[in-house]
Amino acid sequence: xxxxxxxxxxxxxxxxxxxxxxxxxxxxxxxxxxxxxxxxxxxxxxxxxxxxxxxxxxxxxxxxxxxxxxxxxxxxxxxxxxxxxxxxxxxxxxxxxxxxxxxxxxxxxxxxxxxxxxxxxxxxxxxxxxxxxxxxxxxxxxxxxxxxxxxxxxxxxxxxxxxxxxxxxxxxxxxxxxxxxxxxxxxxxxxxxxxxxxxxxxxxxxxxxxxxxxxx
Ligand SMILES: C[S@@+](CC[C@H](N)C(=O)[O-])C[C@H]1O[C@@H](n2cnc3c(N)ncnc32)[C@H](O)[C@@H]1O
Numbered sequence: 001x002x003x004x005x006x007x008x009x010x011x012x013x014x015x016x017x018x019x020x021x022x023x024x025x026x027x028x029x030x031x032x033x034x035x036x037x038x039x040x041x042x043x044x045x046x047x048x049x050x051x052x053x054x055x056x057x058x059x060x061x062x063x064x065x066x067x068x069x070x071x072x073x074x075x076x077x078x079x080x081x082x083x084x085x086x087x088x089x090x091x092x093x094x095x096x097x098x099x100x101x102x103x104x105x106x107x108x109x110x111x112x113x114x115x116x117x118x119x120x121x122x123x124x125x126x127x128x129x130x131x132x133x134x135x136x137x138x139x140x141x142x143x144x145x146x147x148x149x150x151x152x153x154x155x156x157x158x159x160x161x162x163x164x165x166x167x168x169x170x171x172x173x174x175x176x177x178x179x180x181x182x183x184x185x186x187x188x189x190x191x192x193x194x195x196x197x198x199x200x201x202x203x204x205x206x207x208x209x210x211x212x213x214x215x216x
Contacts, residue, residue, distance in 0.1 A: 042065075072092075121151075124154070130168060154209060
């Protein structure tokens with residue numbers, strides 16, 4: 001997915017991926033990662049996710065990265081928060097207390113930027129990317145994260161040949177092929193739900209959400 005695709009989505013406010021409530025799987029399963037309170041949680045491709053507020057409320061520091069300035073602005077404005085902005089290399093860092101959102105390209109982050117991170121929350125990040133970019137995403141993630149890291153990963157699973165993404169289908173088998181060399185993978189839950197109308201029109205009635213813990 002080219003950067004322009006996402007800029008266009010945000011400009012046109014076509015952000016069906018955004019949830020107006022805190023993700024229930026995050027609330028149910030976050031504790032399984034045993035991330036120490038006070039430590040920093042990385043939220044790749046964070047959009048304007050309210051889940052970052054939930055993590056802050058639980059006593060974590062949050063480090064998000066997001067391509068779209070519109071998304072980052074919306075996050076702070078809609079939550080009546082005011083952040084200090086400064087340029088850090090190729091990024092604009094929006095910072096408020098325990099929260100930092102770096103506006104720029106995930107693929108330009110370095111290991112130094114993320115040296116203090118203990119865990120990752122990946123909802124609608126891996127599945128936002130087409131197959132040819134997912135390997136690059138995994139490689140970048142592993143190359144910039146410290147060794148002792150845990151990931152809560154939420155994916156979708158549906159017959160990809162019937163509908164084009166995003167969101168893309170990332171079946172359990174692919175999660176294993178991407179991450180099993182580096183992590184212990186546990187499928188924590190699989191929830192099948194009626195698919196969104198756009199998918200149903202193409203013959204995909206049911207879509208499964210799969211929640212994984214990746215630990216070392
Ligand atoms: C499907 S949305 C998910 C947003 C968020 N995780 C959520 O749960 O609402 C994917 C987001 O990734 C952002 N994005 C796409 N490519 C990116 C990149 N290379 N670096 C940073 N953000 C990116 C898009 O602008 C978009 O907001």
